[in-house]
Amino acid sequence: MKIGILTSGGDCPGLNAVIRGVVLKGTTSYDLEFVGIRDGWRGVVEGDFMPLTRHEVKGLSKIGGTILGTSRTNPYEGERGGADNIAKTLYGHKIDGIIAIGGEGTLAAADRLSKDGIKVLGVPKTIDNDLRATDYSFGFDTAVNIATDAMDRLRTTGDSHQRCMVAEVMGRHVGWIALHAGMAAGAHAICIPEVPMSIDEIAAQVTSAHDRGRAPLVVVSEGFKLKGMDEAYSDKGLDAFNRPRLGGIGDQLAPLIEQITGVETRATILGHIQRGGSPSAFDRVLATRLGLHAADAIVDGAWGQMVAMKGTDIVRVPFEEALGELNTVPRYRYDEAAALFG
Amino acid sequence: MKIGILTSGGDCPGLNAVIRGVVLKGTTSYDLEFVGIRDGWRGVVEGDFMPLTRHEVKGLSKIGGTILGTSRTNPYEGERGGADNIAKTLYGHKIDGIIAIGGEGTLAAADRLSKDGIKVLGVPKTIDNDLRATDYSFGFDTAVNIATDAMDRLRTTGDSHQRCMVAEVMGRHVGWIALHAGMAAGAHAICIPEVPMSIDEIAAQVTSAHDRGRAPLVVVSEGFKLKGMDEAYSDKGLDAFNRPRLGGIGDQLAPLIEQITGVETRATILGHIQRGGSPSAFDRVLATRLGLHAADAIVDGAWGQMVAMKGTDIVRVPFEEALGELNTVPRYRYDEAAALFG
Amino acid sequence: MKIGILTSGGDCPGLNAVIRGVVLKGTTSYDLEFVGIRDGWRGVVEGDFMPLTRHEVKGLSKIGGTILGTSRTNPYEGERGGADNIAKTLYGHKIDGIIAIGGEGTLAAADRLSKDGIKVLGVPKTIDNDLRATDYSFGFDTAVNIATDAMDRLRTTGDSHQRCMVAEVMGRHVGWIALHAGMAAGAHAICIPEVPMSIDEIAAQVTSAHDRGRAPLVVVSEGFKLKGMDEAYSDKGLDAFNRPRLGGIGDQLAPLIEQITGVETRATILGHIQRGGSPSAFDRVLATRLGLHAADAIVDGAWGQMVAMKGTDIVRVPFEEALGELNTVPRYRYDEAAALFG
Amino acid sequence: MKIGILTSGGDCPGLNAVIRGVVLKGTTSYDLEFVGIRDGWRGVVEGDFMPLTRHEVKGLSKIGGTILGTSRTNPYEGERGGADNIAKTLYGHKIDGIIAIGGEGTLAAADRLSKDGIKVLGVPKTIDNDLRATDYSFGFDTAVNIATDAMDRLRTTGDSHQRCMVAEVMGRHVGWIALHAGMAAGAHAICIPEVPMSIDEIAAQVTSAHDRGRAPLVVVSEGFKLKGMDEAYSDKGLDAFNRPRLGGIGDQLAPLIEQITGVETRATILGHIQRGGSPSAFDRVLATRLGLHAADAIVDGAWGQMVAMKGTDIVRVPFEEALGELNTVPRYRYDEAAALFG
The missing domain is CATH 3.40.50.450 (Rossmann fold)
Known part of the structure; x- marks a missing residue:
């Protein structure tokens, strides 16, 4: 044959x-x-x-x-x-x-x-x-390892500067990479497509971690949709024209988090490095x-x-x-991880 | 509480x-x-x-x-x-x-x-x-990753010198690390406690890989027992007094493999690096x-x-x-891997 | 004391x-x-x-x-x-x-x-x-290692999809990270602040690599300034409004390279992962x-x-x-690397 | 041409x-x-x-x-x-x-x-x-990186078990790998061919680190010769016949260190992994x-x-x-590192 x-x-x-x-x-x-x-x-x-x-x-x-x-x-x-x-x-x-x-x-x-x-x-x-x-x-395991390693690195910068670091990982429709890498790296907030959140909910987790003396780490799937993004930008008095348009969701979240929490915030889009290499x-x-x-x-x-x-x-x-339905992150798996946030 | x-x-x-x-x-x-x-x-x-x-x-x-x-x-x-x-x-x-x-x-x-x-x-x-x-x-996953990375490195030396490389990994009673790391690194023979082998069987796999132009990689669990080790040493005319005694099984296999196959052979005992670190x-x-x-x-x-x-x-x-029985490598998992040997 | x-x-x-x-x-x-x-x-x-x-x-x-x-x-x-x-x-x-x-x-x-x-x-x-x-x-050495490792990963994606990959690395005023990581990863073009280039020069190197069957890798320092960026966007008929504004120079180069060369092009901004970690x-x-x-x-x-x-x-x-002057990349070091481009 | x-x-x-x-x-x-x-x-x-x-x-x-x-x-x-x-x-x-x-x-x-x-x-x-x-x-740099990474791993085992870990690295005639990797990994003793030491000197450094609550790390070049090795074995009442013969110097030092200091000691011979790979x-x-x-x-x-x-x-x-003379580690470089031992 x-x-x-x-x-x-x-x-x-x-x-x-x-x-x-x-x-x-x-x-x-x-x-x-x-x-x-x-x-x-x-x-x-x-x-x-x-x-x-x-x-x-x-x-x-x-x-x-x-x-x-x-x-x-x-x-x-x-x-x-x-x-x-x-x-x-x-x-x-x-x-x-x-x-x-x-x-x-x-x-x-x-x-x-x-x-x-x-x-x-x-x-x-x-x-x-x-x-x-x-x-x-x-x-998937390789991607999670790469993302985790990257976040380990981001955390030393966050700690040294007392900054909030936002890491955007792959996951167009499901949040598995964010869930696993976020859990592995000790994230303080994990934003995935399956679990809608408002910017105020995210900011509350950032503030809580910051108040405990930690440099907050926020992990976000590329496919996460913020509830009321446009409103959030205008509500917070941020210049809509300066809102990053072609960057990822991570680029868009960072200025909002900084505005609400007062914690200096930087975003990194891990991008293609998650899918390449050995x-x-x-x-x-x-x-x-x-x-x-x-x-x-x-x-x-x-x-x-x-x-x-x-x-x-x-x-x-x-x-x-x-086929048919995607393998999404079930709510109990998200809740399991959320127990670590604080 | x-x-x-x-x-x-x-x-x-x-x-x-x-x-x-x-x-x-x-x-x-x-x-x-x-x-x-x-x-x-x-x-x-x-x-x-x-x-x-x-x-x-x-x-x-x-x-x-x-x-x-x-x-x-x-x-x-x-x-x-x-x-x-x-x-x-x-x-x-x-x-x-x-x-x-x-x-x-x-x-x-x-x-x-x-x-x-x-x-x-x-x-x-x-x-x-x-x-x-x-x-x-x-x-376990960390150990397999470390062992696999080490074998990737050993292979470039094997290839450059047309040598057989023997890598001894952890596994006192079971061969899981050898099985997974050997499969991941493309080993030509995997010797585990669960599957008894004679030195001639191992040597045959080394020769077969060498004849196909490959630098043979042999992975051996620390707990592997060679059928008739003492006899093998005396049969092959190797000095029993010079047989490594406190080294691992890898150290003991290497001279036998070299003697039988004529392929220059070097052993590395990965040891404690497999259980440490992040x-x-x-x-x-x-x-x-x-x-x-x-x-x-x-x-x-x-x-x-x-x-x-x-x-x-x-x-x-x-x-x-x-408790009671150990989780040993079942025969079908070994045979599955053996299909890759050649 | x-x-x-x-x-x-x-x-x-x-x-x-x-x-x-x-x-x-x-x-x-x-x-x-x-x-x-x-x-x-x-x-x-x-x-x-x-x-x-x-x-x-x-x-x-x-x-x-x-x-x-x-x-x-x-x-x-x-x-x-x-x-x-x-x-x-x-x-x-x-x-x-x-x-x-x-x-x-x-x-x-x-x-x-x-x-x-x-x-x-x-x-x-x-x-x-x-x-x-x-x-x-x-x-510096750590940053170059991280950037090189990331580019090794980007290349497998580039090769599989026959794409041009653009990697933006740190270097606000000098191009050392781009020079070393680009040389280490086998880049086909290196764009640094010290050496002005037009988009057509970059595109020519991309085309040359692509014509030899390679997936082109372009490394660019964050501080690189393209000669005539605005003109390039309007000349190539790209929508100025869609030009990435808050992303890095890498994000801005990618659509131009794709437009001129016809080779699908993706950008990755390595960002903060270059400065963190062990x-x-x-x-x-x-x-x-x-x-x-x-x-x-x-x-x-x-x-x-x-x-x-x-x-x-x-x-x-x-x-x-x-103090006074920065340690810039001297022209002979850039030319040395350029001998590898093609 | x-x-x-x-x-x-x-x-x-x-x-x-x-x-x-x-x-x-x-x-x-x-x-x-x-x-x-x-x-x-x-x-x-x-x-x-x-x-x-x-x-x-x-x-x-x-x-x-x-x-x-x-x-x-x-x-x-x-x-x-x-x-x-x-x-x-x-x-x-x-x-x-x-x-x-x-x-x-x-x-x-x-x-x-x-x-x-x-x-x-x-x-x-x-x-x-x-x-x-x-x-x-x-x-050289690759070998030092691999050895350093291995020692980082050995240290977590040493810390968990309050053990002394001995790591043998390459260096037949010169101690550069031991010097750099030992300095990078925070070793408590570095034994190189250029600097003769007795087992009592090494043991004193191990004891000093152990007394400060550290798990001692000893790095030794494969070419290090202990002053009076045979005498040391018989003086310490260790069975000469059980002295590892074909293992490396690290295997030979470990039982002596354990005998003198009373600190459980394990050796790892890094071997060929230092010279292979990317x-x-x-x-x-x-x-x-x-x-x-x-x-x-x-x-x-x-x-x-x-x-x-x-x-x-x-x-x-x-x-x-x-040619002629080898590039040995000069005494001032060893002394520089020794300032870190304690």
Whole structure:
């Protein structure tokens, strides 16, 4: 059997470890042959492939990013897109099935293609940890480690200057990175998309920490929406024109916090450094195991499913279980962390 | 209520985060009071206590080791040991119960004391991950990260000199650190206590990797026993007197591997660096959550149990579930990793 | 003799190591007594002191920030400022002299106070490495390491998405951090305050790297000024209103580069993480040695000077040598690095 | 001109950055052509070469080890060795000159070959920093950082258990790594080859630190020789047969320290992890600059010399200046550090 592998969506530490795991297991334990598909679904649609033997995956477990490249192409769009065209392309290249490593959009496309008769196996990938049906996804642990390390650094500056430091981390729709990194770094406030807060609530936590002699640390997910942001700016007499527009939510919160609490406040947007570089050991092990089990699943003909982590095991789940709703931070997990605020 | 907290056995990254979690939750959400017990059970037996308020736990989540000190004292030994004496000591200091953070020995003592009428709550601590009834224990992830980073470094030397590198990691009775770090670092052989191997089997994996042009990496748990070590030394004509005696198993394997394979081989014993220093974000979160839930358990009167990790949740389990047998690496997990060897 | 120690200006990894070095040498080799001055010159002016014995400096070499606090107060301003008032305050507290650890502003004030009769010894501190008369200043090496590590991470994202990554680093007036981190990370363009460039020159380097199949990395000092920024925005037809205003220069360059080159471009502002956290070994050694030599200098009565690094030695230089002009990147050092661009 | 590049002796972080620097500068600024010589002088003697264009050096600045391989072959030994044979081999492959990156032995061979008419340019490489005529050599800073990080970790274990920790670092003939890492990590005793000490002197420092409530940290260079080691073992009544024989000096000191001081003592031999892995930013910059200047030197015909670091500059020095005597730790540098011991 000849299997194509693709990586799709934003890059994530561990993608290469998955690829290596699949190829090593598939070629040494079974008799599978692999081709790399360039730049996610684009390579499927355009028939852009590269060799993918044992040689190409050598030493990959520790390398960040993806050797296959990635894109946000939708396989149902474009002249050569759609299940029929893709079936022809795969047939033409004698590719029997596809392993698609990606997030919600990728897996939704995989599900649809699967129902349209293409053999697809999924591997969940989300640095935000926003996919259901897997306890954790690779990349998340690395991101949390990077964010935690950055906050450890920010705190020494906060302490020396008696400042409030605001750290904006990734998390467009869910607050897992903020929750874990904030808990790990000892944050005094954690602002996540799942838990609406007003600027006065945030300021109260900052003031409380400051009153106890601490330099307050506020962690905020990029997707956090402040209740009444525009009103807050005008209420506090801040120049609306000077309100940072293209910066992150962290840039926007800082002047408000400073205005209300009187504590000098600085924001740092951690940005892309959270998703790059060498994966943590946890992510390498998780990604490698997902890859190994993906090879098993192919041999078992378990198409239309994805491999996932449950407890300490790797299991198979139908695509639907992972789709639909996002894996948001439940209220009890936020409350658990909030007990540390003060 | 006044609660004593102790840390016992070998130190472990995350101990301080547990202490901080308990104290913050216990003092801000409930009305608990805490005292620190110095050097594990020694402090209980000798009545050696220290203040433990919110002030003492400030900033502790990222600090390795334990501010309470630790020892390997058995609470049932010595003149002032035993449940009756301990009950008197605790009564004299108005201490209502104890949180014991420790490994198998500590939890076994806690179980016995508990059955003898002392109120004890357990928090599992083992860097080796050898305790049942918890998916992971804090300290393990940090150790795996440190070992993986060290092996990444060893590999560049191996590659430059075309050498076989042997890395000995912690794991007296179980091979979890070797398994995870070896998988993360791309090892060509993993030798763990659970899977007996002969020197010829190890050498065959080294030769196979070397023949494929790789610099072989062998990871070995400190508790690995080679089948027929003495015979191997004399069979291979190596001077028995020069056989390293006080070094680790890694030191002993290296000359044998070199002799059999003809590949220059060097051993490194990672040793104590695996258990020290700042915890990884994963371990900080796990340890903090165990601490938070320990405070809840006290308020619920859940004595005689320990808090533990199951999937993404923190649960309570009776001491017995964690004791008796060790959490060894199951054969299917070893075989899973072995698929990567070649 | 009783000596006050202060840290002034922005915090910097190594400040605590200097303090520890001074106090350990001064108390064990000589008979000096120390007091900590809180928050830089503010503490001098307001007479705000704290105990500073061997006990307080325990374990400080690896701790970022400053235990003394810092501020940007000018000692010649305010009701209680000025040399005469300060002399009285010091006399009242029986303080014989001051060690001032700080950057250009601090050392200029120290110089003036010194000429006005106050005994002051300087220790140079600048994360930007912008002080003359010292080969390197502590904090710089740590900042370069952090920036380099961040860029290593950014590159994996760049490579996976075939994007141009723009990394903005510290350096208000000089480009040393950009030069060193850019060279260490293999940047394809380095934009520093000392070397004016137009957007077309930068874009040409990006295009050249992209044409060779590389994901371009552009490093820019926060103090870099683009020749004709406003014109560039209007020339390229970019909406002036959407031009990022409060973000850094990196945020402003990215859309221009994308517009001209057609290569998707993302910016990351590293910000405060560059100045916090544990110092690198180089900075710990440098800072500790400066502290040790500062204690010697006091005993020698070498007031009115600062300690500095020359080659591998610590020397004393008069304040004037460090003041006046900044230590900018000389053209030949920029050209040296530019040979790597393409 | 066609130039061969070789790396010789033990591997060292930064070797690849030198190679990249030479090749990028030589091919883009000049018209040089390069070939890689495999495994040091072995490749010269045996005529074993590999392509070395811009393509091969892509992304190398952060990669540890050497892509060219290394060995300890002496170019004057063997049937095909010696200046005449080498001249013929180089002539046969149209190689005009050699860049030899290596330590004392390599540079001595380069000097001799140079005097015998072969065009050789040297680049100093020593992780121990034992070469004269260069302020620092690349690899040293990385080793010090790794050793310092390891000691930071060891200290938390020492503190938790009130133990003395002995850390053995690299340094066969000189104590630079021990001196810098010991100073950076706050060691209580530093034992280096240059400063003879008896076990009683070391024990006195351990006891002094222990009496002040510290967990003593002893750093020892692998090349440190204890005055009267055998006598010490028999004097202290320790079983000579159980004295560790193949372990390092650290393993041998620990039981003696424990016996004399009564403080539980553990040794860790850091070993090969100090020389592997990604170089620090300092080493990447130093190595890259040495490479750039090596290309310049070739174009200038500066054969028979080596490039070196002086202050912040890269200079050229004749081979002799680097040879003969080692760069040992001067007594005043040891005394400087000793002021911190107590």
